[in-house]
Amino acid sequence: MSQPFASRPLVIAPSILASDFAKLGEEVRAVDQAGADWIHLDPMDGHFVPNITFGPDAIKAMRPHSKKIFDAHLMIAPCDPYLEAFAKAGCDQITVHAEAGPHLHRSLQAIRTLGKKAGVSINPATPVSAIEHIIDVVDIVLVMSINPGFGGQSFIPSALEKISQVRAMCAGRPIDIEVDGGVTAANAAEIAAAGANALVAGSAVFKGGTMDSYKTNISAIRNAAASARGEAI
Numbered sequence: 448m449s450q451p452f453a454s455r456p457l458v459i460a461p462s463i464l465a466s467d468f469a470k471l472g473e474e475v476r477a478v479d480q481a482g483a484d485w486i487h488l489d490p491m492d493g494h495f496v497p498n499i500t501f502g503p504d505a506i507k508a509m510r511p512h513s514k515k516i517f518d519a520h521l522m523i524a525p526c527d528p529y530l531e532a533f534a535k536a537g538c539d540q541i542t543v544h545a546e547a548g549p550h551l552h553r554s555l556q557a558i559r560t561l562g563k564k565a566g567v568s569i570n571p572a573t574p575v576s577a578i579e580h581i582i583d584v585v586d587i588v589l590v591m592s593i594n595p596g597f598g599g600q601s602f603i604p605s606a607l608e609k610i611s612q613v614r615a616m617c618a619g620r621p622i623d624i625e626v627d628g629g630v631t632a633a634n635a636a637e638i639a640a641a642g643a644n645a646l647v648a649g650s651a652v653f654k655g656g657t658m659d660s661y662k663t664n665i666s667a668i669r670n671a672a673a674s675a676r677g678e679a680i
């Protein structure tokens with residue numbers, strides 16, 4: 448059976464949020480070697496979301512530990528004053544929230560002007576129609592399947608319908624469809640079948656706390672998603 452949703456490569460993106468912050472560089476190296484495609488980074492400001500994590504300086508310190516794509520998911524508002532700092536810190540792609548400011552189109556253009564891939568993220572309460580008019584200036588659509596701020600929450604099932612809607616909106620465009628929150632080996636197949644090609648996972652990757660467990664955890668998510676896409680494992 449042909450799988451129209453499999454047009455973009457499958458990506459597993461471990462979220463550093465679930466790693467041991469006392470050894471960030473080591474953790475980045477570990478998930479890199481364990482098979483991560485992208486390294487997902489979650490700056491939070493205690494304002495847009497009710498938690499505070501890390502900013503550009505911490506990302507700059509992690510950068511030498513991997514050559515993989517640094518995928519920054521900014522949960523900060525305003526975001527515009529900090530885009531250049533995240534770009535200079537070594538982020539390859541920068542995703543901003545549709546809810547984070549009144550000038551989303553401008554923010555996305557600014558990211559592209561910095562030479563980086565531009566992503567837009569939508570919270571669980573935000574309809575897919577919110578990104579209809581900026582779809583031509585994005586490289587990534589990130590569908591949140593939890594309320595952002597914390598790892599370890601359960602996947603909100605209505606995200607699946609939103610992923611399908613985003614897939615229809617993105618048809619024919621070179622856009623990665625990313626899903627973030629509560630992703631596990633148990634739901635990776637239905638997420639991939641709905642049309643997401645980039646799966647972010649924090650707790651499901653870092654559980655176990657060792658390189659071997661990261662390898663097993665990443666493979667389990669990858670294999671579940673790959674078979675749903677009709678790809679050989």
Ligand code: DX5
Nearest residue numbers: 462595596598599629649650
């Ligand atoms: C939460 C972050 C996620 C988080 C996901 O706001 O955007 O990237 O790390 O964690 P899990 O996979 O544990 O839900």
Ligand code: ZN
Nearest residue numbers: 462489520627
């Ligand atoms: Zn994230």
